[in-house]
Amino acid sequence: MRIFYVTLKYTAVTLWSMFIIAPFLWALSTSFKDFNSVTGGATYIPWVDFEPTLEGWRVLLRSPAQGGVNIVEPYLNSIFVTCMASFVSIVLGTLAAYALSRFTFKAGFIKNDDITFFFISQRIMPPVVLAIPFFIMLGKLGLLDTLLGLVMVYVVLLMPIAVWIMVDFFNKVPIEIDETALIDGCNPYQAFFKVVLPNSIPGMVVAGLFCMIFGWTDFFFAFILTFTEVQLLPVAIVSLNSSITPWWSLSAAALVSVAPLVVVAFIVERYLSKGNLSGALK
Amino acid sequence: MAQIKLQNIAHSYNPDATDSKYALKPFDMTWVDGGRYAILGPSGCGKSTMLNIMSGIVKPSEGRLLFDGDDVTDKSTSERNIAQVFQFPVIYGTMTVHDNLAFPLVCRGYDKSFIESKVNEVAEALSLEGLLSQSAKKLTADQKQLISLGRGLVRDNVAAVLMDEPLTVIDPDLKFRLRRKLKEINQKYKSTLIYVTHDQNEAMTFAENIIVMDDGEIVQIGSPAELFERPKTTFVGYFIGAPAMNLFDCDAVGSNAIKFGNVEISTKTDLSAIKNKRLKLGIRSEYLQLVKSAGKNTIHANIESVDDWGNHKLITANFEGSNIKIKVKREVEVPTEKIYLKFPAQNCCVYENEMLIS
């Protein structure tokens, strides 16, 4: 019976892994193909089915003058914008969430829960609705086509996620821990920074992960709010496309663009599986 | 190390609402310096609210709080120098056991050697020496609670140590040892201990004085013996003791006698001034005596059941529709159908409108 169960478990895990990994393998093999190997029917294994070439990867590093698309700069831009926006969102979001979780706010019929919902409601609107106001506002501020402008827009988009996750997290951290810190002689700020914050790192890690995923994968705002000076990775990848779809370089670009998320996910997964997410109590 | 005085303190969690309700009704109370108190009462009666008012976590909606005569009502928790331990363990998960214990002293800026000696002293008292360098997060629930207790005890100059059902998560054997330890600590440092509990045995064995609360009010303050012998209200009689005090409806007849069913029972209570003739008679199941024959103060009741409680037996009897519990030693022979029960006059408590007539 046990053996049966174990077999079943491993079969399921194997099937699921194949399902997840297959597209990556496909992209990997495609990135080493040339025009003929892509159009001449399905081929899988390099050297056996087709002759591998590095052309797809080289295009990514070549300057446009040489007929390539340099994605190094957009890549660095994306890393900068995503990290900055996530960082700011986490800092502001955590502070806001702590206040929403611990103090009672009241303005007429508006209470804490309504304020929390107000944050997340910003994400319910379709992005198109926000595009024009953002465009006009950044235009007025002279921040169109700049990294700073993008960071600001992404903070607006990511902070609701951070607030939402952190409010939920703080609501699960018992208030007694704050109270104990006060009794032990902290003032409210020390209680937050010395006691509550160190215990909240797991929540911040999760919130940070979500912010990074959403920030890193956004194409829409990156496309609308930049023209020539600044380009983010998703936009650069799309600009690879031409009348003859370059599957090989698109595949290579797709792989390098998911790489950071895979790395982050691995680190976070390690961290979470150590049981660090469990709260301060019990 | 202070006398704590609550002057006309009251608290409502929703003072502005139309259905505003007191969680704690106005009262006065003085906690003597160095006293060992237990607060006992059913769930929701305001025990935690009272502690939280003293520690400053809750600001009372009415009244003043004085520590040794100083008004601390508006002072913050950290300025009050008070220790409090909660029902569930609170540990600082990112710190070691040592740092957890040291935290209250570090926050108040004591010097290093003093902190070390105090931490070691408390760790030893609570048998935590071996764990000092471990991360506090990995410990079991009762070890964590020991740390919470330890943090409450490292400062020996606190005005009081408040404990809100601190031993709930701890297993019975350790509970017993810890209660003794707390008693010792109280005697050694002369710090006031205030201990909230649901468990009357815990209260009885721990405290010099027990405060019984019900529905936001203090109903009686007294030593365990007083609460047992002369419960001030029927609630206290009912709440304290296992089984609860026997309570019967009765009528006053004469200057110190009452009529229970058709039997006249004389008591030591002066009933001559009582207008209301409908009273209640209370008597502990331990004080009812099994006698061989009819006589003064004696009823003839039907036995319904006899339960073996180990070291004693609990007889349930019925007299004219009232249930009576009698606790006797296990070696006492219990008749099978009917018994004569004698009500010793000095153990009878008489209640008018649920209040003891004294």
Ligand SMILES: Nc1ncnc2c1ncn2[C@@H]1O[C@H](COP(=O)(O)OP(=O)(O)OP(=O)(O)O)[C@@H](O)[C@H]1O
């Ligand atoms: N933060 C709060 N907001 C509103 N009402 C509260 C709050 N805390 C307690 N109450 C109410 O105040 C009353 C007294 O609560 P309290 O926690 O002091 O009772 P308790 O005696 O400690 O009960 P328990 O034995 O269950 O811990 C209860 O009716 C409770 O519902």
Ligand SMILES: [Mg+2]
């Ligand atoms: Mg309570």
